[in-house]
Amino acid sequence: MTMELDESTLWAVxxxxxxxxxxxxxxxxxxQIKxxxxxxxxxxxxxxxSVADRIDLLIGQSRRGPAAKH
Structure with missing residues (x-):
């Protein structure tokens, strides 16, 4: 049985x-992948x-700092 994880679960992990x-x-x-x-x-x-991709995005986001509010 294959279970796909939803977006919110991937981001939470x-x-x-x-x-x-x-x-x-x-x-x-x-x-883990290896x-x-x-x-x-x-x-x-x-x-x-998919989790690793999101980690990359979170790391990139933290390096840029909070988004500017207009």
């Missing part, structure tokens, strides 16, 4: 990993790739 691992969050996600691919669990690896 990305935020939790970022909060837990800080600047190592992307490396943690990448290690382990899952090595175990031939490509469905879970794909989910982690």
């Amino acid at each position: 990305a935020q939790k990993v970022l909060n837990s691992h800080g600047s190592d969050a992307k490396a943690y996600a990448d290690s 382990q899952l691919e090595a175990a031939s669990d490509f469905t879970s690896a794909t989910a982690w790739k």
Whole structure:
């Protein structure tokens, strides 16, 4: 049985990993992807790739600072 994660869950996981691992969050996600691919669990690896993409966006957002209000 395959279960797809919804957008809010992917964002929540990305935020939790970022909060837990800080600047190592992307490396943690990448290690999860490698382990899952090595175990031939490509469905879970794909989910982690989506989480990793969101971690990248969150890191980029934090570097830019809060959005300007007009």
